[in-house]
Amino acid sequence: MSQYRYSPLSPGRDSIRLLRLMPHEDETADIQCELFEYSLPNSCKRTHMYDALSYVWGNPDEKLPIFIYKYSFDVTVNLRAALLHLRNHSIERILWVDAICIDQANQEEKEHQIQSMAKIYGQANRVVVWLGEAADDSDLALEEIRVTRDKMSTNSLDSKRIQQAVLALLQRPWFRRIWILQEIAAARHVLIMCGSKKIDGYVFCLGVDALKDLYEARPDLQGLIRSVTYLIREAIFRPGYSVGISGRSSLDICPLGELMDMYHAHEATKRHDKVYALLGMSSDDLSEADLMPNYGDPWEKLLQRLAKFLLSEKISVEAWGDEEVAAIKSKGCILGKVSSVLRDTALDGRQSVDVIFKSILGHPEYTGTQRWTLRPSAKSIRDGDLICLLQGASKPAIIRLCKDYFAIIMIAATPLENTRMEEGYIEWPNLLQSVTTFTRDFLLFWDWKKSSEKFQNPAEYDTLIRTDDSASEYFKIGREGCLDNATRTWNIALILGDLGEYKGAEERILEAIEGYKRAFGVEYPYTLKSQYGLTPLSWATGNGYDDVVHLLLANDAVDPDLKDSQYGRTPLWWAAEGGHEAVVKLLLETGNVEVDAKDSDDRTPLSRAAKGGHEAVVKLLLETGNIKVDAKDSDGRTPLSRAAQGGHEAVVKLLQSSTR
Numbered sequence: 143m144s145q146y147r148y149s150p151l152s153p154g155r156d157s158i159r160l161l162r163l164m165p166h167e168d169e170t171a172d173i174q175c176e177l178f179e180y181s182l183p184n185s186c187k188r189t190h191m192y193d194a195l196s197y198v199w200g201n202p203d204e205k206l207p208i209f210i211y212k213y214s215f216d217v218t219v220n221l222r223a224a225l226l227h228l229r230n231h232s233i234e235r236i237l238w239v240d241a242i243c244i245d246q247a248n249q250e251e252k253e254h255q256i257q258s259m260a261k262i263y264g265q266a267n268r269v270v271v272w273l274g275e276a277a278d279d280s281d282l283a284l285e286e287i288r289v290t291r292d293k294m295s296t297n298s299l300d301s302k303r304i305q306q307a308v309l310a311l312l313q314r315p316w317f318r319r320i321w322i323l324q325e326i327a328a329a330r331h332v333l334i335m336c337g338s339k340k341i342d343g344y345v346f347c348l349g350v351d352a353l354k355d356l357y358e359a360r361p362d363l364q365g366l367i368r369s370v371t372y373l374i375r376e377a378i379f380r381p382g383y384s385v386g387i388s389g390r391s392s393l394d395i396c397p398l399g400e401l402m403d404m405y406h407a408h409e410a411t412k413r414h415d416k417v418y419a420l421l422g423m424s425s426d427d428l429s430e431a432d433l434m435p436n437y438g439d440p441w442e443k444l445l446q447r448l449a450k451f452l453l454s455e456k457i458s459v460e461a462w463g464d465e466e467v468a469a470i471k472s473k474g475c476i477l478g479k480v481s482s483v484l485r486d487t488a489l490d491g492r493q494s495v496d497v498i499f500k501s502i503l504g505h506p507e508y509t510g511t512q513r514w515t516l517r518p519s520a521k522s523i524r525d526g527d528l529i530c531l532l533q534g535a536s537k538p539a540i541i542r543l544c545k546d547y548f549a550i551i552m553i554a555a556t557p558l559e560n561t562r563m564e565e566g567y568i569e570w571p572n573l574l575q576s577v578t579t580f581t582r583d584f585l586l587f588w589d590w591k592k593s594s595e596k597f598q599n600p601a602e603y604d605t606l607i608r609t610d611d612s613a614s615e616y617f618k619i620g621r622e623g624c625l626d627n628a629t630r631t632w633n634i635a636l637i638l639g640d641l642g643e644y645k646g647a648e649e650r651i652l653e654a655i656e657g658y659k660r661a662f663g664v665e666y667p668y669t670l671k672s673q674y675g676l677t678p679l680s681w682a683t684g685n686g687y688d689d690v691v692h693l694l695l696a697n698d699a700v701d702p703d704l705k706d707s708q709y710g711r712t713p714l715w716w717a718a719e720g721g722h723e724a725v726v727k728l729l730l731e732t733g734n735v736e737v738d739a740k741d742s743d744d745r746t747p748l749s750r751a752a753k754g755g756h757e758a759v760v761k762l763l764l765e766t767g768n769i770k771v772d773a774k775d776s777d778g779r780t781p782l783s784r785a786a787q788g789g790h791e792a793v794v795k796l797l798q799s800s801t802r
Contacts, residue, residue: 146213148177148245156181158255158262159243160192163225163235173208173225175215177243182258182265189330192236194266196325197224198274198315199241199411210242217241224272227335237270238262253435260328260422261391269329269343271322273314276337279307284339287311287349308356309363311336317366320408320419327373327380327393327423344378347371361522362407368491368518369405391422398424399452399537399554400517406466406590407520413441413464416590417448449588452553454534458699466590470550471699473580474532476500476640480540481511483523491518492558497529500641514557521551528641529555533580536571544603546630547585581707582640583633583699625693628657632678639707654678658690677713680706684716688724695732703735711741718747718763721756730766737766744775752781752797755790764800771800 151157162176182190200220207214208222217225221241228235244255255262263269273280286304316322326332332343350371357363380393395401401420410416418435421428428434431451433444442461445468449459458471478499494515516523523540528548531538540555541548557570635650658678679700682690691713694700705712714735717725726747729735738746748769751759760781763769772780782801785793 143212143214146210146215148248151179151251155254155258156183158182158238158258161237161239161242163229163237165230165232165234167231169226169229173222173229175208175210175225175242177210182261188265189267190265191267192238193228193268193270193333194238194263194325194329195224195228195240195270195272196263196316196322197221197272198319202411215242220272220274223275224335227272227338228270238266249437253437256418256435257421258391259324260393263325263328264330264391264393266329268331268333269325271316271326271332271334271343273311273316273334273336276339278310279303280311280336281339283307283311284334284336284341287346287353288341289349290352291345291348305356308353312350312357312363312367315409317370318409320405320410320416323369323373323405323408324393324419324422326370327377327395329374329377332374332377343374347375365407365491365518365520369408372491392425393423394425395423396425396517397554397556398426398428400556402448402452403519403521403552403554404517405520412437413466414439414444416466417444449553452535453532453539456534457532468588470532470584470586470588472532472534472584472586474530474535474582474584475577475580476582476637477529477531477538477577479529479641480523480525480527482525492516493518493523495523499529514555516552516555516557519552523551527551528637530584531574531577531580532584536574538574539586541584541586543634546627546634547587549603550586550588553588581704582637584637585630585633624657624661625690628654628661629678629694631657632681636677636707655681658682658687661690677701677704677706679704679713680711680716683713683722683725683729684720686717686720686722686725688722688728691725691728695728701734702729702732703739705739705741709742712736712739712747714747715739715741715745715750718756718759719750719754721751721754721759723756723758723762726759726762730762737763737768738770738773740773740775743777744773746770746773746775746781749773749775749779749781749784752790752793753784753788755785755788755793757790757792757796760785760793760796764796771797 151159158180159177160180162178164174164176166174180190180192198220200218202218204219205216206219206222208217208225209215218241221239225239228237245251282304286308326343329343332346334341334343334346347370350367354364357367380395398420401423402417405420406416408416408419410419414435414437417433421433421435432447433451441464445461445466446459449461449468449470450457453470453472456472459468461468478497480495481498482496484494484496492515494513496511496513498511499509524542526542528541528543529538530541530548537554537556539550540552542551631650632654635647635654638644638647638650679691679694679702682694695702703712703714712735714726714729714737717729730737738748740746746769748760748763748771751763764771771782774780779787782794782797785797
């Protein structure tokens with residue numbers, strides 16, 4: 143028999159296909175269907191007399207035929223089973239089923255229809271959830287869920303068989319599929335089917351919520367179940383979908399970053415769908431985001447664009463092939479540290495965390511402990527996690543220190559309520575916009591493929607990420623690897639210093655110094671003096687390690703004029719004080735250093751070189767022609783007076799000749 147061939151849909155965004163499922167008294171008879179075109183205008187917000195099916199496709203290699211008119215059409219075993227149970231013995235049923243109503247071989251049509259999914263499910267009379275054929279006592283599980291809906295306790299669950307049946311039902315693949323989130327979120331009414339058994343969606347949620355003791359010890363399962371029950375319960379309170387200028391329909395549930403934090407652990411056959419399946423729930427304006435469905439895009443390019451949209455165009459982001467991990471480099475600052483995580487009891491999975499905030503630049507009054515209420519997240523927040531604001535980002539991220547880099551726990555941590563202080567309520571978006579100084583370098587991994595449990599142990603996660611081929615570029619061996627590792631470790635020390643964790647900062651500095659020594663095979667003399675505020679470049683310039691300086695300056699990410707956080711001293715200041723002529727020359731050759739930069743005591747590089755009697759360095763600085771020879775420090779001393787005080791006759795002559 144010939145295979146069914148699609149006719150093109152009419153031009154425009156309103157056209158869809160609907161499936162007419164023909165009745166039959168014989169439950170085993172072949173499935174006969176018809177397809178017809180139907181218009182869903184954006185201006186019409188009423189429901190239409192069709193049911194939209196939410197299901198898991200199943201094994202694509204195991205298919206059985208149904209018949210559209212007189213033509214054969216292959217569907218997966220699971221879909222055919224769903225149609226058999228949906229077929230009435232005497233009345234036609236009108237359905238929308240993605241595998242049939244969208245020409246899956248037509249990529250352009252598929253991408254176009256995906257943008258209307260919120261509208262398709264939102265205008266359906268109801269959404270029918272098909273969990274699969276009856277198995278593992280699923281009938282018993284659904285009955286237990288139904289009768290438990292009004293109970294506050296679960297005393298009836300004294301039967302191990304019932305417990306196993308309920309858990310088996312909740313672990314079915316449908317709960318893990320990412321597309322189902324939008325489908326049930328858009329629904330006006332949900333009916334859940336498993337085999338021949340049916341249960342109202344709202345009743346199902348009440349029963350499952352009452353049985354939470356069964357699965358709350360399983361963080362992975364708990365998150366999946368709560369995301370489903372929350373979306374079904376709240377659907378009736380949502381105003382419906384909206385349609386943007388581009389024609390994309392959306393439920394406007396929350397920003398895309400928060401959706402990614404909550405749902406990136408859900409599964410999809412194509413990785414692209416981990417992004418595309420959430421666009422229909424996003425409240426963001428995506429018109430300029432370049433994230434619209436396009437399956438021809440390489441996955442790594444999509445992930446890179448997503449990260450830049452959620453954070454900032456200023457970040458550097460790298461992704462690899464089909465891997466669900468991105469490496470992000472950015473300037474940033476630490477806002478605070480999580481001191482405790484409260485056990486959440488809310489049915490929507492909201493979590494409360496206490497955060498100890500450091501002095502937010504320009505707002506010292508906000509220092510102290512505050513409580514944040516956040517949306518649920520696929521990765522669990524834990525004590526010790528850090529609140530970080532990356533340069534250009536509008537929302538902070540929650541990150542976890544893992545040796546010499548950070549793992550992103552939440553990429554868009556948005557407090558759901560303004561925090562109350564003595565001065566009034568903190569409006570976080572306005573406060574964060576006032577932060578303009580980003581002096582720290584961050585290497586972060588945004589990893590979707592490692593489970594939440596792996597992230598609970600930073601040492602275990604570190605082992606996994608370092609042995610991951612996709613991230614191997616960041617953990618090289620040999621001289622270059624030692625230098626990179628040492629620089630990252632030093633950056634961690636600076637961040638720990640910002641947090642006031644000075645002991646940990648000094649330990650990291652010692653570790654970084656050992657790394658630099660291994661990189662160059664030289665035992666440099668060095669005495670540690672709590673210099674947690676130094677940058678790696680300042681340390682190298684201050685000690686005259688010109689080979690280290692040369693390599694660091696070759697890195698575009700290194701700012702040759704970045705001041706330390708303790709006294710505001712630049713790398714040139716340190717090199718001049720040490721009298722390191724070769725290093726001073728390297729810094730001046732960059733053309734990106736302020737020769738007269740003052741520290742917190744108004745002392746310039748020339749002042750330090752003059753005081754130390756470093757004639758060659760003084761000469762180099764004077765030759766720049768961009769220097770104030772008579773600049774006074776906070777003690778009212780000029781470079782000339784400093785040189786004279788030290789008895790450095792040659793330097794005194796140089797300075798005197800330059801003022802004539």
